Amino acid sequence: MPKPKVLLLGGAGFIGFGIASFLAQQRDCDLTIADQFSPGQKDSEFTELVARHNITLIEGDFTDPALFDYLESEYDYVYMLAAVVGVNRCLEHPEEVIRINTALTVNTLAWLRRSRVRRVLFASSSECYAGTTTAFNYPVPTGEDVPLCVEDIRHPRYTYAVTKMLGESAFLNCAVPYGFEATVVRYQNVFGPRMGFKHVIPHLVERFLSASENPFQIYGADQTRAFCYISDAVEGSVRAVESPRAAGKVYHIGATEEVSIETLVRAVGDIMGYRGGYARAPTYPGSVARRCPDISKARAELGYQPKVPWREGLERTVAWYCRFFESGARIPDGGFAAPEGLSYRGAGSA
Ligand SMILES: NC(=O)c1ccc[n+]([C@@H]2O[C@H](COP(=O)([O-])OP(=O)(O)OC[C@H]3O[C@@H](n4cnc5c(N)ncnc54)[C@H](O)[C@@H]3O)[C@@H](O)[C@H]2O)c1
Structure with a gap:
């Protein structure tokens, strides 16, 4: 039986590196990392991992649709992690957050439409419901079913949340017509070594x-905040991608x-x-x-348990x-x- 093929889009980042390390050690699979590689990402830890596990690298800015032609046309699992993140970037360059995150979603979906991919995980964020808990007094810890909203559509702070809402809706609703399964995870304050310097x-x-x-x-x-250590976020992500029950669903992945x-x-x-x-x-x-996320759905359906x-x-x-x-x-x-x-x-x- 051929090894499962796994693509990590945005796989050189904090969570992507964690997932790549986990999969390289715990799964017998063919791994590909596609990323634009920001300065400092190809450090010795990263290059060692790539060399030791024979990981394929595809380097470039995936807001350019032509980059997707370098990917294979078949994968078992795709982790869609690529995005511009961070409050600083939203406040200073909201126009870039909108352009880049939207293009990454649109381009990935156009590629999925012409490819054969079994399951896609879209990395979303607790920022999608932050406005809901504030404006409508929804309970904290917060579950997946709360309505999503931003408090002030004009404020640059919320550009990131708006692009994540678009991504959730786009992946979940394009999955059936384009012939793949989609799972959304909303990460909540993940932290750990290599988390970057803008946190x-x-x-x-x-x-x-x-x-x-x-x-x-x-x-x-x-x-x-409920701070979720990277290894727990990684385990939740892998469980979400691999679980047959998780197709078409949204999970809060975090700590309690x-x-x-x-x-x-x-x-x-x-x-x-x-x-x-x-x-x-x-x-x-x-x-x-x-x-603070309510993670009881991930616990019950994925066996997720932060450790x-x-x-x-x-x-x-x-x-x-x-x-x-x-x-x-x-x-x-x-x-x-x-x-x-x-x-x-x-x-x-x-
Ligand atoms: N870390 C958290 O606590 C957290 C919380 C909520 C959501 N998320 C989401 O999880 C995902 C991963 O987050 P992270 O913390 O690892 O962030 P990160 O910034 O470390 O990783 C994102 C990766 O995407 C890549 N990327 C960005 N634009 C690209 C482009 N145009 N072409 C190719 N690659 C591009 C970056 O180079 C980077 O390696 C993101 O989608 C983020 O929005 C993270």
Whole structure:
């Protein structure tokens, strides 16, 4: 029997690398990673994985439909992870978030229409229902069936969520006419080593290392999130793709322990031996107050069970970023912009 063929579109990214590592070790399959490869992504860990497991690489910007001609016309599983992500990018270049994420969805579907693919996983986000919990007081933890909405269609912050809603609808509704099965996972605050530099945790490590703040500012101290360690997100994704029950369905993949930003910041401070004081500060415009997924559907239908407690995952993540920063390596993607330093385009909030 031939090995299953797996394509990871956007597979050089944080979650893609995690899925590739897992599949390379746990499944006997032919792996292909298609990505535009942002600076720093082809580090020694990545190139070692590719060489050891004979992974095929296809490099290019997949907003160009011609790139899809380099893919094969048959795969068992496709993980559609490619997207522009991050609040900074939405605030600074909403027009690019709309263009790139929409083109990636449209081009992937055009390719799927002429290809033979069994199952596609579309990587969506908790941002799709963030507005719902705020505006309509839906319960937290939040399940998959809540209506999706954004609070202010004019605000650049929400361009990412709008493209994820388009992706969910597009993959789920094109699946039957185009002859593939679609599963949507909404990832929720996934973190871990290699998560990039435009996120809160790496930025906290950088700030604590620089030892330039005392008191240490905590932006959005009372907000809560449920932090999902990368290996748990990977396992949930693979289960969702491989489960016969998951065709046509949406799953929340995340962790269940709600942690305040203040608790997170102080935990990073503790791990890094910070002994100074803390001060509260405002947060991003449009940042949701509480977020925690209800994962009972994924538990019941996929056997998904997050295993790594957030504090344990945090220790591993902080250790990885400390090693990175202390090695003197340059941040490859421009890093994180603190909320008070950001200028953003667009109409602003209502
Ligand atoms: N990490 C999270 O907590 C989280 C939460 C919700 C949703 N998601 C979604 O999961 C997916 C993976 O997220 P991630 O954290 O690994 O992000 P990431 O930025 O690390 O990975 C995305 C990958 O897509 C690639 N890409 C972007 N534009 C491309 C283009 N035009 N052509 C080819 N490749 C392109 C990037 O180079 C990158 O390798 C994304 O779709 C993201 O929206 C992630």
